[in-house]
Amino acid sequence: MIKRLFFRFGPFGAGAPLTLQPSAMTVFVGPNNSGKSLVLRELQQYAEQGRTTGRHIIEGVEVVLFSEAETMSLVTGRKSRVPANETLSEGHIRVARPIPSSGSATHLDLNLDHLIQQFSSLRQQQAQGNQDWWKTCWNGIYSQFTSLFTVALDGTQ
Secondary structure, eight states: OOEEEEESGGGGOOSSSEEOOOOOOOOOOTTTTTSSHHHHHHHHHHHHHHHSEEEEEEEEHHHHHHHHHHHHHHHHHTTTTOOOOOOOOOEEEEEEETTTTTTTEEEEEEEHHHHHHHHHHHHHHHTTOTHHHHTTTTTTTHHHHHHHHHHSSSSOO
């Protein structure tokens, strides 16, 4: 779940970032060509790719970290059947991400123990007062986790 969004405004991000703490439902309203769709596309990219460069509006995303039980519940809720002619590496499960526009799904093999360990490490950093823990959490498996729960409703993945 998103805790805070950091926006960049001004030339090359020179202005102080605007911070938004979204609620369960957040609506972006504005005239045509004001950046509403761009914010949503960049948010989706952030969830899927992490802190990469090339974004015009989104500076950063701070998330609420899930507990081990919540993580297990979310991931196992997306568990997908593995075809009989395929095998998974030890400790991995296959999960599915639905694509509403086509009714199909993409599949991802996750090392569940590694995911739980990474979340635990991030929670420890947060508890120790590391103010920038969220800037590094997007590397690796965390991006894979968030991409499972990011769905664009505009006909794309």
